[in-house]
Amino acid sequence: MHVTMVDDKIVAAEELDKAYFDRAMFFGDGVYEVIRSYDGKIFALDDHILRFSNSLEAIGITAITAEQVRKRVLKAFETANLADAKIYFHVTRGSCPRKHEWNNNLKPNFFLTVDKLRDITELKNNGIAVSTYPDLRWKRCDIKSLNLLANVMAKHDAVKKGCQEAILVDDKGLITEGAGSAFFAIFGKEIHVPPLGREILPSVTRKYVLKAAYNISMKTIQKQFTPTQAAQADELFIAVTTKDIVPVVKFDSQTIKQGSPGQYTKLLIEKFKVFTK
Numbered sequence: 001m002h003v004t005m006v007d008d009k010i011v012a013a014e015e016l017d018k019a020y021f022d023r024a025m026f027f028g029d030g031v032y033e034v035i036r037s038y039d040g041k042i043f044a045l046d047d048h049i050l051r052f053s054n055s056l057e058a059i060g061i062t063a064i065t066a067e068q069v070r071k072r073v074l075k076a077f078e079t080a081n082l083a084d085a086k087i088y089f090h091v092t093r094g095s096c097p098r099k100h101e102w103n104n105n106l107k108p109n110f111f112l113t114v115d116k117l118r119d120i121t122e123l124k125n126n127g128i129a130v131s132t133y134p135d136l137r138w139k140r141c142d143i144k145s146l147n148l149l150a151n152v153m154a155k156h157d158a159v160k161k162g163c164q165e166a167i168l169v170d171d172k173g174l175i176t177e178g179a180g181s182a183f184f185a186i187f188g189k190e191i192h193v194p195p196l197g198r199e200i201l202p203s204v205t206r207k208y209v210l211k212a213a214y215n216i217s218m219k220t221i222q223k224q225f226t227p228t229q230a231a232q233a234d235e236l237f238i239a240v241t242t243k244d245i246v247p248v249v250k251f252d253s254q255t256i257k258q259g260s261p262g263q264y265t266k267l268l269i270e271k272f273k274v275f276t277k
Contacts, residue, residue: 018095022109023102028147030092030109031055034241035073036117037085038276042077043241045070047204055144061093064108072112080114086242088113090146120243124269127249127261128164130238132227133157135168135176135199142198154179165238167227167251170199174224181240182206185225185233186218186264192233195222205239212271218264227252235262244276245269 004013006020023029033052036043053066073087094106133154138147154166158179166179176194177183182203185192191213196202210220230236236248236256245268247261256262 018109021095021097022092023094023096023106024090024092024109024146026098027100028145028149029059029102030090030146031059031061031144032088032090032146033144035087036241037077037083037087040083041276042073042087043276044204044208045073047207049073051144051202051204056091058140058143059093059145061091061108063106064091064110069110072110076112076114082114082116084117086115086117088115092146117242120246123164123243123246125261127247127259128238129162129250129253130165130167130178130236130248131158131161131163131252132169132175133166133179135170137168137199140198141176141201142196144201151179163250164246165248167230169227173226175227175230176200176224177203178238178240181238181246182209183230184209184237184239185230186235186237186262187233189217189264190219190221191264192221192223192225194224203239205241205244208272208275209239209245209268211275212268215271215274216264216267231256235265237261237265237268244272 004011004016031052033048035045035048049066049070052069073089077085077087089112092109093102094108096106136150154168158166165181167183168176168179170176175183177200182205194200213220231251231254234257236251238246238248245265247265249256249259249261
């Protein structure tokens with residue numbers, strides 16, 4: 001490597017930290033996970049570790065085990081000593097000079113952060129606004145990869161419109177999911193959600209939402225629906241690890257029913273708490 005530069009400074013390549021040559025920087029070559037705790041207890045750890053392992057396997061990173069990851073998560077969580085925490089971690093294929101192909105002997109890089117979760121009581125009580133955006137993501141959204149530029153663009157567009165989340169719409173005009181969440185509609189006492197597939201992340205929170213729905217005898221319809229149909233729903237909500245269930249009261253500037261969280265969404269929020277204790 002003849003020349004390397006960081007900002008305005010010429011630096012010898014051998015003096016640079018390996019992070020500058022991480023394949024995640026060049027290609028987004030890695031996978032990540034987000035876990036949370038409730039009152040000092042990590043929620044659904046086994047589910048998240050399994051999903052993370054599946055993502056690692058899907059892109060061929062094999063030099064780190066699920067048990068290694070679990071131990072690191074627990075150690076960091078214990079050290080942070082936060083009751084309600086967000087735990088983010090990722091594994092990348094490793095660091096090397098930029099080239100598309102990789103050497104199977106690369107050592108994966110691991111990174112983790114633990115942060116305190118903010119209080120979102122107001123969002124749950126009042127609901128949020130969302131807006132639609134074209135689903136520009138790659139074709140393996142079931143892998144929780146570090147390739148998130150399309151999600152970032154969608155979320156930025158939503159924020160510019162005064163919304164808290166972007167709802168992605170595919171080339172057929174059907175909703176897939178949120179930029180960072182699962183998306184649900186309620187019609188009567190039926191809960192509608194797009195079915196899992198390669199175009200949708202297998203959300204852990206979604207899994208427990210559907211369990212909560214079953215526990216209150218709600219019928220689940222796993223089928224994609226259009227933005228027009230979503231706007232006509234009795235209730236809408238998103239589900240995401242760091243916030244669990246959040247009501248949606250505005251969809252593309254259109255008020256949903258009375259503009260306040262619906263009865264079944266509020267009931268699901270209460271029933272979800274059973275899984276967090």
